[in-house]
Amino acid sequence: MPKLKVCMISGSFEYDSEESLSIFKDHLKKYQLDIETTMIIYESEGDQQSLQVLKSTDVMVIFTRRLNTEGEELERFKSYCNLGKPIVGIRTASHAYQNYLEFDRDVLGGSYAGHFGHGPIAHVQIKKGNADHPILEGIPDFDSYGSLYKNQNNVKDTTILMTASTSEGNHEPVAWTRIHNGGRIFYTSLGHQQDFSIDHFLALLTNAILWAGGRK
Numbered sequence: 001m002p003k004l005k006v007c008m009i010s011g012s013f014e015y016d017s018e019e020s021l022s023i024f025k026d027h028l029k030k031y032q033l034d035i036e037t038t039m040i041i042y043e044s045e046g047d048q049q050s051l052q053v054l055k056s057t058d059v060m061v062i063f064t065r066r067l068n069t070e071g072e073e074l075e076r077f078k079s080y081c082n083l084g085k086p087i088v089g090i091r092t093a094s095h096a097y098q099n100y101l102e103f104d105r106d107v108l109g110g111s112y113a114g115h116f117g118h119g120p121i122a123h124v125q126i127k128k129g130n131a132d133h134p135i136l137e138g139i140p141d142f143d144s145y146g147s148l149y150k151n152q153n154n155v156k157d158t159t160i161l162m163t164a165s166t167s168e169g170n171h172e173p174v175a176w177t178r179i180h181n182g183g184r185i186f187y188t189s190l191g192h193q194q195d196f197s198i199d200h201f202l203a204l205l206t207n208a209i210l211w212a213g214g215r216k
Contacts, residue, residue: 001191002034003034003035004033004035004059004209004210004213004215005036005038005056005057005058005059005207005212006035006037006039006057006058006059006060006061006213007034007036007037007038007039007040007053007054007057007059007060007061008021008025008039008040008061008063009022009039009040009051009060009061009062009063009064010039010040010041010042010063010170011041011042011045011047011063011064011065011067011096011106012063012064012065012090012091012092012191013044013045013065014065015063015065015091015092015146015191015192015193016193017063017064017065017090017092018041020063020115020191020196021039021061021063022039022088023158023197023202024196024205026211027202027206028206029151029205031107032096032209033206034215035209038057040052040053040203040211042064042067042143042193042211043151044214045066045067045068045098045192046068047067047093048069048070048071048072048073049069049073049078049124051073051077051079051080052076052216053159054076054077054079054080054085055076056087056179057080057085058085058088058213059085059087059088059135059209059212059213060085060087060088060165061082061088061089061090061209062087062088062089062090062093062096063085063090063091063092063093063095063191064092064096065092065095066091066092066095066096066097066098067096067097067098068097068099069097069099069146070099070123070215074097074099074100077097078100078185080095081103081107081180081181082181082183083183084180084182084183085147085183086183086184086185086207086212086213086214087095087107087108087180087183087184087185087186087187087203087212088144088186088187088208089108089185089186089187089188089190090190090205090213091146091149091188091189091190091191092163092191092193092212093108093187094108094110094149094151094187094189095111095112100184105155106180107180107183108178108185108187109153109154109155109157109158109165109176109178109187110118110151110154110155110158110176110187110189111152111153111154111155112150112189113148113150113152113153113186114149114150114189115147115149116147116148116150116166116168116170118130118147120148120166120168120170121145121166121167122143122144122145122146122148122164122165122166122174122190123141123143123145123164123165123166124142124144124148124162124163124164124174124190125141125162125163125164125165126139126140126141126161126162127161127162127163127173129158130159130161132176133157133161134207134211134216135161135175135177135186135204135208135211135216136161136162136204136207136211137207137216138203138207139203139204139207140200141214142201143198144164144190144192144194144195144198144201145189145192145194145195146191146192146194146195147173147192148164148170148172148174148189149174149189150172151172151173151189152172154173154176155178157178157179158176158177158186159176159177160173160175160176161175161176161177162174162175164187164190169177173189174178174188174189174190175187175188175189175190175204177211178214183212184212184213184214185212186208186211186212186213188205188208
């Protein structure tokens with residue numbers, strides 16, 4: 001079986017996505033999985049990076065925030081999505097490109113409506129009844145350190161895998177899947193810098209790539 005071609009797209013400066021995705025890339029190497037990884041790194045919101053590599057990508061990992069990409073490159077991104085190819089979205093991927101905000105609902109199935117305040121730790125738990133999902137294999141409950149994103153009105157065909165709650169009484173879905181145009185989609189609103197120091201979170205993302213790419 002050929003290696004799974006994974007393209008990681010970095011451009012979420014608030015969350016140091018380049019550093020975080022590099023940590024994740026090293027994590028994948030450590031386990032010697034049949035994955036070939038390339039990374040596209042945006043240097044600013046106005047940077048116009050080529051997305052031509054998406055034509056030969058098996059799984060796209062997107063971790064950008066409100067980039068001003070437009071024209072041919074944005075169309076390449078939209079084409080990848082419309083073809084129903086596998087996607088793993090991390091945190092600010094819900095508002096990845098300012099000129100394609102419908103990506104959140106139409107593709108990821110989300111309903112991003114801002115976030116709660118910084119401070120309280122989010123206790124992440126597996127949603128009852130979904131513990132047997134391949135993405136959750138070997139994943140226990142754990143704590144996350146970023147602010148909790150609001151996603152109360154997700155598309156009905158999403159399958160919520162994990163939820164999180166805080167000491168302030170806030171409760172939100174934080175990881176889910178759906179099928180879009182025949183392709184497997186995974187999104188998590190987790191992805192604070194400290195989350196990438198949590199082995200269970202890195203394992204969750206690893207499982208998500210393998211599942212999205214049909215290897216799990």
